[in-house]
Amino acid sequence: MTDDTDEQRPVGADPVTAAELSVPADEPQYDCAYCDRVFARERHRDLHRGQAHPDRVGESAAAAYRGAVESERESLVRYRYVALGALVVLYFGFLVAFAVVGV
Numbered sequence: 001m002t003d004d005t006d007e008q009r010p011v012g013a014d015p016v017t018a019a020e021l022s023v024p025a026d027e028p029q030y031d032c033a034y035c036d037r038v039f040a041r042e043r044h045r046d047l048h049r050g051q052a053h054p055d056r057v058g059e060s061a062a063a064a065y066r067g068a069v070e071s072e073r074e075s076l077v078r079y080r081y082v083a084l085g086a087l088v089v090l091y092f093g094f095l096v097a098f099a100v101v102g103v
């Protein structure tokens, strides 16, 4: 059994949901110059242009893409450290709680 939405989408196109295309009207919008996608954040638009239209973007957009990739990488590293810290605090919190209250 196949999904009807996948059959209508061109090969290689990004999977797009209605939630991704919905940007509130009072918020700033960043349009892709090569397709009709709209983004709520400039960084997301830069990432999209670099990944979906790598052969069409100019040097400034390519530089913006590289900057967005680096920013995304730094955000992921920061997220991993925060997640690890939260897990350590949770683990030792339960360990201390069990040592004090445990039966």
Ligand SMILES: [Zn+2]
Pocket (backbone or CB within 6 Å): 032, 033, 034, 035, 036, 037, 048, 049, 052, 053
């Ligand atoms: Zn695009």
